[in-house]
Amino acid sequence: MAIGVLFGDLVKALFTKPATQNYPFTKTIAPERLRGKLVYDPEKCVGCMLCMKDCPSNAIELLTVDKINKKFVMRYHPDRCVFCAQCVQLCRFNCLNMSNSLWEMASTTKEAFEVYYGREEDIAFLLERAAQPGINEPPCE
Amino acid sequence: MSTDSENFYAQIVNKLKNWARINSPWAIHFNSGSCNGCDIEILATLTPRYDVERLGIKLQGSPRHADVLIATGPVTLQALDRLIRVYEQMPDPKYVIAVGSCALSGGVFDGCYSVIGDLNKVIPVDVYVPGCPPRPEAIIFGVVQLLDSLKKGKKPTKIVVSNDVPELIIEEKSNGNN
C-alpha cells in the first residue's frame, strides 16, 4: 500500500538522457539479419522458379528472356512482399538475399513499387518489348 | 491599398498555415482488418524509443480532431463503410497514410473473399509505407515523406470518396458512434 511508487523512476528519468533515438535526423543501423528489400543476383540464377511458386503473396515475377543462356529478369513488388524470406530459404544458388540496409521504402506514388532486377540490357529488352503493342510479355510460369 | 499588399498578406497567411500544418500533424489510426502487427508498430512510435511527439505527431481519438488517417490492413468488407465514415468525418485538409503490405496491395490476404486488398480503391492515399510490418522507423520515414511533400507545396485537394454507400447515412442517424 503506497502512493506514488513510480516516483523514483520519474526523478531518474528527468535527470538521465531520454531513451529516444533521433531517428529521421540520424540514421539507425539495422541488425544484420533484418529482412528488408529483396535483392536479386541475375548472374547466379538458373530459373528454377521455386521462389515464385512458394511466394505467399505473389511479390516475385521471374520473367524469362532467354532460357538457354539463363537470362532472367525479376520483377519485384515491395508493396506485395511480406518479407518472410521463404524465397531466400528456397534458393539453392544464393542469388536471392534480403538486404538489411534497404528498409525505408515509403513513397507517395505506387509506381515506385515495381522494381526490375537483372542485367541492364535484359531489362531494356523486356521493357521495349512490353511497350510494343500486340506483343504480350513473356509468360511468367 | 493595392492588390500587391493584399497578396503579400495572403501569402504570409498561407505560409503560416502551411508551416502549422507541417509541424502539427495529428493522426488517427484505423485498423481495417490488419493482423495487429502494424498497429502495434504504430503504437510503438509513440513510446520513448521513437517518440513522434517531437515531430508534433499526436495520436487522437476522435476523427474530428485529426489531420492524418493512418490506415492499416487489407480493407475487409465489414470494416469498409466504417473506414469511409471515419475518413468523411475528418475535417479538411486531410491526408491518408497506408501502412503495411496489406493496405498497399493485400499482401498475403490478396484474393481472400472478404478483403478488398487495396486501400487506394476505397480512399485516396497520399503516402504508402510497405513492410510486413514496417519498422517504426520506416513509419516515421513515411510520415516525414508526407510532410516533405506538403513542404514542397503539394496542394491539399478536396477529394470526394468514390464509393457511395447509401446505407451509411441511415446508419449514421440511428447509430451515433464515432
Add this chain to the structure above:
Amino acid sequence: MTEAKKEKFIVPIGPQHPALKEPGNFEFTVDGEIVTDAAVRLGFVHRGIEKACENRNYTQDLYLLERVCGICSHVHATAFVLGVEKLAGVQAPPRAEAIRVLAAELERIHSHLLWFGVAAHEAGFDTLFMYTWRDREVVMDILETLSGSRVHYSVNILGGVKIDVDQKLSDLIKKDMDFLEERTEYYMKVVTTDDTFLGRTRGIGTLSKDRAKLLGAVGPTARASGVKRDIRVNAPYSGYKEFPVKMVIDQTGDLEARFVVRLKELYESYRLIREILEKIQPGEITTRIKRKIPEGEVISRVEAPRGELFYYIKSNGTEMPDRVKVRTPSLCNWGTITDVAVGHKLADMPMLLAGIDPCFSCNDRMVEIRSDSQPSQMMNWDGLRKYGIEYYR
C-alpha cells in the same frame, strides 16, 4: 419520464476507438455510469483466412497463418507446423524444437509486456505504459537480431526452423534477460502496491473458478481464477518436453490477479530462456519434408500467450490442405467479459477488456450474418460448403 427511462442508453466502443487499436464493437448499455448489459460484435477483421488456406500450398499457408495475429505470430506458425509435421510423419530435430520454444518464450515476453503497457494505458497510467514499452524494445531488439523482423519472425519452416543461435547472440540474450527480470520485479512492485492502480484493479471483474470453467476461459485469464489449464504443462509439445515449465496460478480471479499471473509468467519465461540457451544441443535445424502431405487429419494444440490455441488440419494428399480450422484463445475468453461486465462502472470497461488481453484479429474466423427478414437456419457441413461455393462463385 417513463418513456425516457425505458430508452436504453447504449455506449458503443469501437470499431474505431482509441482504447482498442483493433476494430471490435462493444455495446454497453449503461444506467448512469453503471453497465447493465454488454454485447460484443465481432467480424470486422474477418479476412477469410481459413478459406484462403485451401487454395494455397502448405508453405504459403504457413506465412498466411502467421499473419492471423501480429502479436502471437510465432505460436500460430508453430501450431500449424507441428500439425503438418505430425501428418507427414516427420520429427523436427531437437535443436530446431528448442529454438521454437526459445522464440515462443521470447514472444510471450513481448506479448505480456505489450499487454501490460496497454492495460496501464487503459487505466490512464501513461507513464507506466511508456516505461513498459521502453523496456519492451529490449526484447523486440532480441527478436529482430534473432529472426530479422520485429513482428512476423518467420522462424518456422516445415520440418524445422530457419534461424540458429550462436554464442554471441546467446550471451546478448542472457544479459538482456537479467535486465528485464530486474524491471519486471519493479513492475510487480508497482502493480501490487500502488494505491491508485490498485483502485482500478483490485476486486474488479472477479471471475470465480466455477464460472471460468463453465465459460471455457483459457490461458492467464483462467489461471488467474485458479483453473489449472496450460497446454505447456498439461500436454507438452515440441521442446517443452525437454524444458518443462511451472504453471502459475492465482486464486483471486480479479484484474489484479491477472496482472500478477502474467508478470509471474514472465519470470518463468526468463528462467526457461536461460535454461534453453545453456542446454541447447548442437545439431541440424531442418529435416526434409515432402511437398505433398499424406492424407489424414490432425489436431494441434499449443499455448499462446493468451491461452490455448487450437488447430485442426485436414489433408487430402495434395500440396494444399483440405481444411484448416483455427480456434484462438481470445474467442474462448470473450464470454467472460460479457459475463463479468454487468454491474461495473463504464470506466472499468476498457480495463476489463484489456484484462483478457483481447486480440481481435485472432478472433475473427467467423462472420455472423444477421437478417431480420429471413429465419435463421442450421446447416450441416456439406450444406454449408455447397452454400459457400455458390455464394462466392
Add this chain to the structure above:
Amino acid sequence: MNLSLHPLILLLIFPGGLFLMNIGLLYEWADRKLVARFQSRVGPRWFQPFADTIKLLAKEEIIPNGVHKIMFLALPIIALTGALTAAQYIPMFGFEASFSFEGDLIVVLYMLSMMTLSIGLAGANTLSRFTIIGATRALTQMFSYEAPFLLALLSPAIAAGTWNIGKINTFTGENIWLILAQPIGFIVAVVGLMGKLELPPFDAPEAETEIVAGALTEYSGRGLALFHIGKNVELVIGLTLVVIFYLGGIANPIEFILKSAGLFLVVTALQSMFARLRIDQTVGLWWRLGALMGLLQLLAIIFGRYLGEILR
C-alpha cells in the same frame, strides 16, 4: 510594480488577451515537455502548441447535425472570455492587477468555472454519446472539486483578512510562506487545481480510452482551438493563484517565473505518477478527504485568529 496603461491595452494586449494566450501556449508546451521528460521521452518542440493552434484555426469546422448552431459556435468563445476576464483581476507576471475591488477572489473563481460549464453545455449540445457522458462527468467533477478548492483558497484569504487578490499578494509577500503555515491547504489547492483543469489523474471527463475526447469529441477546427487556448489560460491563472496564495506571493517577474516553474514541476510530477481515477473515486476522494481537509484548515485558521485576538 504598477501598470498605468489604457484599459483597452490592458484588456487586449497585456496582461489580457494576446499576452495571456501566448503565455498559456508556452505553459502547455512546458507541461507536455516535462511530462515527456518524466516518461523518458524527448517531448515536443517549443513552438508545438503554437503550430497546433494555428493549424486548428485554419482547419475546416464541421458543425454536426442536430446541434444548436449558435450555441455550438458561441460556447468556445464564452469559455475563453471567462478565462481571460478572470485574468484581469490577478496580479499577473508580478505587475499589479489591472482591475481590482474588495472580493474579486470570488469573481475569479466563478469566471474560472465558466470553462467547465461551457464544456458541459458543449457536450450536452451534441448528440454523440461520448460527448454526453463527457459532459456529465465534467459537471460531476466540477461539483466535487469546487468546494475543496474554494476552501483551500479561502483560508489564506481569512488569514490575510481580505478578499482582494492584490492585498492577499502583499500579505503573503510580507509574511512567512503559507505553504509552511498551512501545508494541508496547499495540498488541497494543488490537487484541486488539477481537478479543475482536468489534468491526469483527474482526466476522467476526457478519458481517451473510455469516451474518446469527452465533451469535445465533436469539435473540430476553431472551436477546439479556442477551448484549448481557454484551458491553457486557466492553467496560467490557476498556477498563479496558488503561487500567490501559498508560495509567498509575487513581487516581480523573476519571482513569478521561478515560483511558477517550481510549482509546475510538482504538478507535472503528480500528473505522471498516478493511474486515472474513476469518476466515482474522484468524487469520493474530494468529498471525503479534500473537503474535510480544507474545512479543517479553515477552522484552524479561524480558531488561530480568534485566539490571537484574545491573547492580544
